Amino acid sequence: MKNVNKFVLLSFLVMINYALEDVDMKQQIEQLDRNRFGHTLLDTIYLQLQTQEPIERLMGTLQQIEDRYYQDQKEEDVSHKDYQDSCTVDLQNLDQNIKVSDNERIKLEARLEGELYPKRDILQKLIAQKQGELKEFNEELNELDQQREEESEEFEHKIHEHEDVIAILVQARTLFTENLQTHDNSFIQLNNNGIELLQKHFGASIKRASKFTYRTSWGKMFKALATITSRVHQLQDSAQVENVILLIDQLLEQVHDSMDLEKFSEEKRVQAYEKTRNLLVISINTTESTLASAITDLAIVNEIIEQTQATLDNVNQRLQMLQQSRDDRFTICEQEAQDYQDSRSQRDSDRDVVSQTIGLLNKSLRTLKEQLALRMSAGEEFEYF
Numbered sequence: 001m002k003n004v005n006k007f008v009l010l011s012f013l014v015m016i017n018y019a020l021e022d023v024d025m026k027q028q029i030e031q032l033d034r035n036r037f038g039h040t041l042l043d044t045i046y047l048q049l050q051t052q053e054p055i056e057r058l059m060g061t062l063q064q065i066e067d068r069y070y071q072d073q074k075e076e077d078v079s080h081k082d083y084q085d086s087c088t089v090d091l092q093n094l095d096q097n098i099k100v101s102d103n104e105r106i107k108l109e110a111r112l113e114g115e116l117y118p119k120r121d122i123l124q125k126l127i128a129q130k131q132g133e134l135k136e137f138n139e140e141l142n143e144l145d146q147q148r149e150e151e152s153e154e155f156e157h158k159i160h161e162h163e164d165v166i167a168i169l170v171q172a173r174t175l176f177t178e179n180l181q182t183h184d185n186s187f188i189q190l191n192n193n194g195i196e197l198l199q200k201h202f203g204a205s206i207k208r209a210s211k212f213t214y215r216t217s218w219g220k221m222f223k224a225l226a227t228i229t230s231r232v233h234q235l236q237d238s239a240q241v242e243n244v245i246l247l248i249d250q251l252l253e254q255v256h257d258s259m260d261l262e263k264f265s266e267e268k269r270v271q272a273y274e275k276t277r278n279l280l281v282i283s284i285n286t287t288e289s290t291l292a293s294a295i296t297d298l299a300i301v302n303e304i305i306e307q308t309q310a311t312l313d314n315v316n317q318r319l320q321m322l323q324q325s326r327d328d329r330f331t332i333c334e335q336e337a338q339d340y341q342d343s344r345s346q347r348d349s350d351r352d353v354v355s356q357t358i359g360l361l362n363k364s365l366r367t368l369k370e371q372l373a374l375r376m377s378a379g380e381e382f383e384y385f
Contacts, residue, residue, distance in 0.1 A: 087333035202226035
C-alpha cells in the first residue's frame with residue numbers, strides 16, 4: 001500500500017512538473033513572439049515542422065545561424081577596432097596639424113603685434129617728425145634768404161647814399177679849389193662865381209639828401225655847408241676858406257670811414273648768413289636723408305606686414321579647414337561607433353532569440369509544436385526567412 005501511494009505521489013509531482021514546464025514554455029514562446037525576428041523565426045520553424053523535416057536538420061540550421069551571428073560579430077569587432085584605431089590615428093594627425101598651424105598662427109600674430117606694427121608706428125611717427133622738421137628748416141632757410149636779400153638791398157642803398165655824399169663833398173671841394181683867387185697878392189679868397197656855384201650845389205644836395213632812407217643826417221650837414229657858403233664875407237677870408245676845405249676833407253674821411261664800417265658790417269653779416277645757411281642746409285640734407293630712409297623702411301615694413309597678414313589669413317583658413325575636417329572625422333567616427341553599438345546590440349538580441357529557440361527545441365518539441373499550432377490557428381500571417 002505504501003509503494004502504491006509513493007508511485008501516485010511521484011506521478012503527481014511529474015505531472016505538476018510537466019505542467020509547470022508547459023507554462024514556462026508558453027511564456028518563453030510569447031516572449032519570442034513579441035520580438036519581430038523571433039516572430040519570423042517561429043513562423044519559419046512552424047512551416048518546416050509542417051513539412052515533416054527532421055528536427056536534427058532544423059536544429060543544424062539554427063545552430064549555423066547562431067554560429068554565423070557569433071562569427072559575424074567577431075569580424076565586426078575586428079573591423080570596428082581597426083576603424084576606430086584609424087580614427088584615433090587620423091584625429092591625432094589632425095590634432096597635430098592643428099597644433100602646428102595654431103603655433104604658426106601665434107608666431108605670426110606675435111610678430112605682427114610685437115614687432116611689425118610697433119615698427120610701423122615708430123617709422124610713421126619718425127616720418128611725421130622729420131617732415132615737420134624739414135618744413136621748419138625750409139621755412140627758416142627761406143626767412144634767412146629773405147633777410148639776407150633785404151640786408152643786401154639795404155647795404156647797397158647805404159653804400160649808394162655814402163657814394164652820393166662822397167660825390168657831393170668831392171664836387172664841393174672841387175668847386176672851392178677851382179674858384180679860389182689871390183687878392184692883392186696877400187690872401188686867397190673864393191670868387192663870386194664859386195660862391196654862387198657852391199650855393200646851388202649845396203641847395204641841390206639838400207634836396208637830394210632829403211630822399212635818403214638810412215642817413216637823414218647828411219641833409220643837416222649839407223644845410224650847414226650851405227649856410228657857410230651863404231656867408232660871402234667869410235669866404236673872402238683865406239683862413240675861413242681853408243677851414244671849409246679842411247672841414248670838407250674831414251667830412252670825406254668820416255664818410256669813407258662810415259662806408260668802410262658798413263662794408264665791414266656787411267661782410268660780418270654775410271659770414272654769419274653763410275655759416276647759418278650752411279648749418280641749415282646740412283640739417284635739411286640730414287633730415288631729407290633720414291626721411292628718405294624712413295620712407296623706404298616703412299615701405300619695406302608695410303610689404304612685410306602685407307605678406308605676413310596674407311600668410312596669417314592662409315594659416316587661419318587652413319586652421320578652419322583642419323578643425324572642420326577634425327569635427328567631421330570625429331562625427332563620422334562617433335557615428336560608426338554608435339552604428340557598431342546598435343548593430344552589436346541587435347545582433348546580440350537576434351542571437352539570443354536563436355539561442356532561446358534552440359533551447360526550446362531541445363527542451364520540449366511537443367509543447368513548442370502545440371503552441372505554434374495554436375498561434376497559427378489564430379489566423380496570423382506567416383513571416384519567414
